[in-house]
Amino acid sequence: MELGWLVCGTAVLLLLHVLMELSPAVNFALRIGFYCVLCLVSSALAAAACLLVNGGRTVKNMRIIKAVVKTFKYFFGLRFEVKGLENFEVEGPAIIVSNHQSILDMMGLMEILPDNCVQVGKKELMYTGTVGLIIYLGGVIFINRKSTSSAKMVMAEVAKTMANENLKVWVYPEGTRNCTGDLLPFKKGAFHLAVQAQVPVIPVVYSSFTTFYNPKTKLFTSGKIKVEVLPPIETKGLTSDDVTDLTDRCFCTMRETLFRLSGRPSEAKDSS
Ligand SMILES: CCCCC/C=C\C/C=C\CCCCCCCC(=O)SCCNC(=O)CCNC(=O)[C@H](O)C(C)(C)COP(=O)(O)OP(=O)(O)OC[C@H]1O[C@@H](n2cnc3c(N)ncnc32)[C@H](O)[C@@H]1OP(=O)(O)O
Numbered sequence: 001m002e003l004g005w006l007v008c009g010t011a012v013l014l015l016l017h018v019l020m021e022l023s024p025a026v027n028f029a030l031r032i033g034f035y036c037v038l039c040l041v042s043s044a045l046a047a048a049a050c051l052l053v054n055g056g057r058t059v060k061n062m063r064i065i066k067a068v069v070k071t072f073k074y075f076f077g078l079r080f081e082v083k084g085l086e087n088f089e090v091e092g093p094a095i096i097v098s099n100h101q102s103i104l105d106m107m108g109l110m111e112i113l114p115d116n117c118v119q120v121g122k123k124e125l126m127y128t129g130t131v132g133l134i135i136y137l138g139g140v141i142f143i144n145r146k147s148t149s150s151a152k153m154v155m156a157e158v159a160k161t162m163a164n165e166n167l168k169v170w171v172y173p174e175g176t177r178n179c180t181g182d183l184l185p186f187k188k189g190a191f192h193l194a195v196q197a198q199v200p201v202i203p204v205v206y207s208s209f210t211t212f213y214n215p216k217t218k219l220f221t222s223g224k225i226k227v228e229v230l231p232p233i234e235t236k237g238l239t240s241d242d243v244t245d246l247t248d249r250c251f252c253t254m255r256e257t258l259f260r261l262s263g264r265p266s267e268a269k270d271s272s
């Protein structure tokens with residue numbers, strides 16, 4: 001009986017292996033499926049740990065989430081090469097902005113997440129089962145992207161509480177996932193928040209995933225991700241009139257860094 005199960009199990013694994021070798025689409029679907037299952041199962045376990053250790057919704061739970069998610073990279077053969085972590089060592093609160101390529105970004109986020117840092121996320125994430133629960137328990141700030149006025153109100157509230165709670169807030173200023181190897185134009189919410197709270201903006205850039213991950217061509221293999229935490233950009237004394245300029249400066253610096261980290265010539269060099 002046991003031998004029968006062993007033979008069946010081995011046969012299924014072999015079949016999956018052959019299918020993965022033969023078809024990139026099957027390989028992609030299985031790897032992404034496995035990532036989702038890993039997230040859902042780990043979230044359930046981590047949620048129990050968070051409730052036992054910290055009793056409810058608090059940024060302290062991010063330490064538990066980080067410890068769990070940092071192990072995920074080994075399942076997918078991903079390596080991170082991180083530079084500039086010392087730039088997180090600002091005194092007090094800050095806004096961290098980074099590029100957003102995929103749901104796989106959760107691994108890159110947790111690889112370097114500083115203490116006392118919550119993310120701004122779309123409210124739909126609350127309804128992703130145990131993943132929604134763990135995101136809620138971690139203290140993520142939920143916004144309704146379909147309502148500018150309500151998103152602005154939530155962010156204005158965050159600006160007021162950041163200082164009291166010594167919080168860093170992580171925002172994806174592109175506002176959506178983008179795996180093209182370039183940046184989408186930045187939304188201004190993160191920069192309004194930084195100016196309203198008078199705290200620095202710390203840009204973080206992850207190299208393009210396109211060499212090992214591309215949902216359009218169903219590519220998902222192992223790979224290396226370069227990460228750079230850039231020096232903080234001060235906002236003391238800036239007003240809402242300066243937000244467009246601040247957004248543009250940050251966008252240009254991050255785009256240049258993205259191209260450099262991804263081994264793609266920058267446009268400035270192209271035209272020279
Ligand atoms: C243990 C196992 C675990 C397994 C799982 C692993 C990990 C999970 C755990 C934790 C991690 C959670 C991570 C969650 C990540 C979530 C990622 C996302 O969801 S990204 C999508 C959501 N985020 C964003 O959208 C942020 C970026 N967007 C913005 O900042 C936007 O500006 C906005 C505030 C949402 C509003 O957007 P909208 O399109 O409606 O408007 P505009 O940006 O065009 O702005 C219009 C207008 O308003 C002005 N504006 C904008 N914001 C403000 C403001 N705060 N105050 C004042 N004015 C504002 C803006 O300047 C525009 O005016 P103008 O054109 O005149 O300049």
Ligand SMILES: CCCCCCCC/C=C\CCCCCCCC(=O)OC[C@@H](O)COP(=O)(O)O
Nearest residue numbers: 036039040102103106127128129131175176177
């Ligand atoms: C009972 C309901 C069950 C629902 C099951 C859902 C399964 C989802 C399980 C695992 C997925 C892991 C997701 C990790 C969190 C990813 C956060 C993220 O990257 O969100 C995307 C968001 O930034 C931008 O969204 P869009 O690009 O605008 O779209």
